[in-house]
Every structure is written in C-alpha cells, then in structure tokens.
Amino acid sequence: MTPQLELASLGRVHFIGIGGVGMSAVARIMVARGVAVSGSDAKDLPVMQDLAAAGARIAVGYAAENLGDAQTVVAGSAIRADNPELAAARAAGLPVLHRSEALAATMANDRVVTVAGTHGKSTTTSMVAVLLKEAGLDPSFAIGANVPALGVNAAHGASDIFVAEADESDGSFLNYRPLIAVVTNVEADHLDHYGTAEAVYASFDKFVGLLPGNGALLACADDDGARALAGRTAARGTTRVLTYGTTDDADIRLHDGGPGDVWVSDGAERYRLDLQVPGRHNALNAAAAFAVAVELGVDAAAAAAALGHFTGASRRFEFKGEGRGIRVYDDYAHHPTEVRAALSAARSVAGGNKVHVLFQPHLFSRTREFAREFAEALNTADTALVLDIYPAREDPIPGVTSTLITEYLTAGSLVAAGEDAVAAVLAVAGPGDIVLTVGAGDVTAYGPRIVESLGG
Structure with a gap:
C-alpha cells in the first residue's frame, strides 16, 4: 500500500x-x-x-x-x-x-465517498453522484462508465465532496482514504489476482480498515459477504457501521414491491423512490445512494426525490433500440451474480414475454471457476446463446472453453461470432420479447447489429 x-x-x-x-x-x-x-x-x-x-x-x-x-x-x-x-x-x-494512486492524490484533500463491491460499483457510484448533484452539493466524481444524466464519467465539482468507484480487482482500492465507504457485496471474483476467496474477503477487511473514526461503512444487508464484513467491522469498533437492504434489521430499510411500489425508510419516515432503472439490484443500489446522501446531510425527502433523475449508466442494462416489437438491451455483467441480476431486470421489463440472452464469457480463469454458476444464471432466460470466451489480458487455458458453460444449459447453445450469432438471436426472438447482450468483452457491439437487422 x-x-x-x-x-x-x-x-x-x-x-x-x-x-x-x-x-x-x-x-x-x-x-x-x-x-x-x-x-x-x-x-x-x-x-x-x-x-x-x-x-x-x-x-x-x-x-x-x-x-x-x-x-x-x-x-x-x-x-x-x-x-x-x-x-x-x-x-x-x-x-x-x-491510476488509483493518481486518483487518490487528486482527491487527497476532499471528503471522499468510495463505492466498492464485486458488483454494482459503477451504477451505485453514478446514483450517488447524480443524487448529490441534484441536491445541490456539486461533487467531484470519477466513475468507470459514462453516465447519461451527468454527460460524462468524471468532473471537478465546486464542493469538497469526491465520489469515486473503488475497484477491488487488483487490490488498488487500498490506495484510497474514504470518509464514507459503500460496499454493495463481497463475493469470490478476480481469483486470477487473489488466488482464494479468503484473500478477497481479507482485502475488503483492509479496505474498510482505512476508514477513520468519524467515517462510516454502509454495507448491503442483503448480501452475505457484505453483511459479514459489516459484522466484523462493527466488532472492531473503529468506525460506524450502517446497513441497508430489505432485511428487517437493516438501518436503511428498502421495500421493493416492483415498479411503483419502492420505498426506503430511515426508521422514522418512509420515502417513495420513483426509479427509472429496473431490478432489485438497482433498488438496493438506490438505497445505498440514499444512505450516503443522508450521511452527508442531504434532506431525506430531497434525496429520495433526486433518485428519480437517474437514468442509468453506460452498459448497465442500457437500451440499444427496438425493431419488430423486440427491445434490445446491453449489460456489462461478467460474474454469475451480475448475469442473474441483469436477467432478472430483463424479466421485469419483459412482462409475460420471453427473454433471450447472448452471453460472452470474460476471461478463461473466470470461466473455469464459475462455469456451472454462469449456466445456472443463464438458465433463467428463455434462450441462452453463448459466444467463445473473450480472453482480455489472459492466455488460453487448456480445456477451458465456453462449452464448460453450455453443457449445463437447459435451453441454450454455443454460437459462432458474427452473422451466425445475429441470425441465432433473430431466429428465437418474437414481438414483445427482450434481447440482452451480456459480457465485459466485445459482445457489446452486437446490440446495434441486432437492432439494425430488426429494422430498428
């Protein structure tokens, strides 16, 4: 460090x-x-x-x-x-x-809010920045995705508040010195860097150990890893710990009854959330953003109202277009939990219609570790089409291919890249259905191609 x-x-x-x-x-x-x-x-x-x-x-x-x-x-x-x-x-x-050291130096004299977690960092950081900006606090922010509601992914604000996404993938989040740390979830991932799940958990303990005595950890009570982290942190007694989620014992309680029936409570009052982004995971992200704002002195009712201005982050269930009554979305999900959440959001948008996913595994090591879990998540779609692995920074691992996933699919198959993949999607999708392209690689390029082929 x-x-x-x-x-x-x-x-x-x-x-x-x-x-x-x-x-x-x-x-x-x-x-x-x-x-x-x-x-x-x-x-x-x-x-x-x-x-x-x-x-x-x-x-x-x-x-x-x-x-x-x-x-x-x-x-x-x-x-x-x-x-x-x-x-x-x-x-x-x-x-x-x-980059994290440079960012840490940039925000060294600010009140820093960091958002960490295996999933949901970009969306939650974006929500916090949009909420605070709408509430008049004008924070500086640095986010790992472009945010339509903000116009950019980073900006210098007039206040002394700095909101930053904190990436755990290589341990670089340990370079930050937050006043408030949000942890959305803690799961085994990036084992190419950490080696074991226990090392991942230990890194999050080190991260929250950076909080000062007057700081606060805001942890998701719905996630077992984040909840356990909150418990360990509270036991040390070095900083305040608050939880948010749908559990009865959460400090910031979320009720998610679906669109039009979402509210948060700080224990005294309920505040309705008119969210423009679907899915339970986004409702939890909104509860985290609400908790941050209240910690920073924003009026609770104003904080809840401001969340209605958040329209999503780039590649986070991003609408790409429509044709023949078929809507096409794109999502960056590259861990089984993220894939399941993206498909859950798609299901809520589809209503009674079908959901079809074109998935590209990211990294050979991640595919090897989570092949069965990816298949279980993809099986929540009506059709799952899987591309070859996007290698990114890795060399191939003998025996590790996308077939490790497809062999466990109930309604899915391996598809070739290019026009074959587009044709396979068009063959199964019908009016009213949702098509979702998913993965951290170049699968994102397929959304516009599918929309174009649909005549959208």
Missing part, C-alpha cells in the same frame, strides 16, 4: 493510455484542478479531443518524446513494460503511478 500523495507534489503529469475510461477520468479532473497534463494513446479517441480542448497536451501513438517535461507518469493497466514511454520514464527515474 503506497503512502497517499498530494496533488501538488506530482508536478506535471503524463498519462500513458489516456484514452481509457478510468485514465481519462483522472486526467479530466487534474486539468480542471490546474495540473499541467499531457497524455497519449494508441488511437485517437473522442475523449482525447475533449481533454485537448480542456488544456491537456495530447499525442496519438506512443513515443518517448511524448513525455516532454513530465515530472510524474501515470500508466494504464494495459500498458506493456516495453512501451517506449514507460521505458523512458523508468530510465529517467520518474515516479510511475497506478
């Missing part, structure tokens, strides 16, 4: 891989806070043009001279060791920071 840096100590900052959603978020806020920022990426991405317009010096392609007079370098997680800019930075003895 790196000691927390101050923003002023970084000097001129160069970002290698500045076009990435997380990297551009930090760069955008640094520019707004008066830091001299430069950056490069392999491709000329739209966000790079935005950063250049804001005052950053941007280069397309990697070259050692792009470093210029940088005093600190931030390297994206996908940057290879032989990248010429990274090699030049190390040869010059410049400090090279992980």
Whole structure:
C-alpha cells in the first residue's frame, strides 16, 4: 500500500493510455484542478479531443518524446513494460503511478465517498453522484462508465465532496482514504489476482480498515459477504457501521414491491423512490445512494426525490433500440451474480414475454471457476446463446472453453461470432420479447447489429 500523495507534489503529469475510461477520468479532473497534463494513446479517441480542448497536451501513438517535461507518469493497466514511454520514464527515474494512486492524490484533500463491491460499483457510484448533484452539493466524481444524466464519467465539482468507484480487482482500492465507504457485496471474483476467496474477503477487511473514526461503512444487508464484513467491522469498533437492504434489521430499510411500489425508510419516515432503472439490484443500489446522501446531510425527502433523475449508466442494462416489437438491451455483467441480476431486470421489463440472452464469457480463469454458476444464471432466460470466451489480458487455458458453460444449459447453445450469432438471436426472438447482450468483452457491439437487422 503506497503512502497517499498530494496533488501538488506530482508536478506535471503524463498519462500513458489516456484514452481509457478510468485514465481519462483522472486526467479530466487534474486539468480542471490546474495540473499541467499531457497524455497519449494508441488511437485517437473522442475523449482525447475533449481533454485537448480542456488544456491537456495530447499525442496519438506512443513515443518517448511524448513525455516532454513530465515530472510524474501515470500508466494504464494495459500498458506493456516495453512501451517506449514507460521505458523512458523508468530510465529517467520518474515516479510511475497506478491510476488509483493518481486518483487518490487528486482527491487527497476532499471528503471522499468510495463505492466498492464485486458488483454494482459503477451504477451505485453514478446514483450517488447524480443524487448529490441534484441536491445541490456539486461533487467531484470519477466513475468507470459514462453516465447519461451527468454527460460524462468524471468532473471537478465546486464542493469538497469526491465520489469515486473503488475497484477491488487488483487490490488498488487500498490506495484510497474514504470518509464514507459503500460496499454493495463481497463475493469470490478476480481469483486470477487473489488466488482464494479468503484473500478477497481479507482485502475488503483492509479496505474498510482505512476508514477513520468519524467515517462510516454502509454495507448491503442483503448480501452475505457484505453483511459479514459489516459484522466484523462493527466488532472492531473503529468506525460506524450502517446497513441497508430489505432485511428487517437493516438501518436503511428498502421495500421493493416492483415498479411503483419502492420505498426506503430511515426508521422514522418512509420515502417513495420513483426509479427509472429496473431490478432489485438497482433498488438496493438506490438505497445505498440514499444512505450516503443522508450521511452527508442531504434532506431525506430531497434525496429520495433526486433518485428519480437517474437514468442509468453506460452498459448497465442500457437500451440499444427496438425493431419488430423486440427491445434490445446491453449489460456489462461478467460474474454469475451480475448475469442473474441483469436477467432478472430483463424479466421485469419483459412482462409475460420471453427473454433471450447472448452471453460472452470474460476471461478463461473466470470461466473455469464459475462455469456451472454462469449456466445456472443463464438458465433463467428463455434462450441462452453463448459466444467463445473473450480472453482480455489472459492466455488460453487448456480445456477451458465456453462449452464448460453450455453443457449445463437447459435451453441454450454455443454460437459462432458474427452473422451466425445475429441470425441465432433473430431466429428465437418474437414481438414483445427482450434481447440482452451480456459480457465485459466485445459482445457489446452486437446490440446495434441486432437492432439494425430488426429494422430498428
């Protein structure tokens, strides 16, 4: 765990891989806070043009001279060791920071709200930011997805509140120093980094151990892992612990009777939530955002009303279009629990019609660990079509293919990428049905293709 840096100590900052959603978020806020920022990426991405317009010096392609007079370098997680800019930075003895370290320095003097958890981080962080903005607090925020209601995924606000998504996948959330920490859930995932489920749980214990005595942990009582974390934290007595959820003993009680019948209670009053996003998981995320706002002094009724302005985050049950009466959505879900939640949301939107999912497993290691669980989640759809594994950062593992999932499907099959996948979806979907593309890889490109083929 790196000691927390101050923003002023970084000097001129160069970002290698500045076009990435997380990297551009930090760069955008640094520019707004008066830091001299430069950056490069392999491709000329739209966000790079935005950063250049804001005052950053941007280069397309990697070259050692792009470093210029940088005093600190931030390297994206996908940057290879032989990248010429990274090699030049190390040869010059410049400090090279992980994105999380740069973000931690950016928000070192703020009241920090972090949202951690195996699932739901981006949506919940987005809800908190939208709610606080609607309530007039104007927070700074950095989110791992674009948010339509905010227009961007990161911004410098006028208040001293900073809302950030805290990623546990590589342990980098331990670089933050939150005042309020939301934990949506704790499950075994990212075992390629952690090795064991016990190591995952231990990392969350370390994370909440960073909270100060005047801070607060807000944990989901409906999730066994988060509930256990709350219990262990309360037993240590080092910070306040509040829970939210549908359980009778939750401090912030959620009632979810479906659309039009959702409310939260702080123990004294009930407040109706008119949510524009479906699913129990989103109702729980909203309860977490409500709890954060109340902790920060927002009037409870105003907080509940503000949640009605949240319209979703990019790739979180995102509507892509419609044709022939068939609605197409896309979701980033890449863990069995997330897949099940996305399909539950689709079912609530479909009414009595069918739900068809096109799923792309993400990572060989995750497929190996959770093949049966993925199949059980996919079996809640009427039809499940599965693409080959998206490898991302991993090399193939012998014997690990998507058939580890499809062999357990009751109404599904393996499909080839491209037009075969589109045709397979069109063959099963009918008027009124929902089609959902799911996964963290390039499956997201299929939504628009399916809509186009439907004539939408």
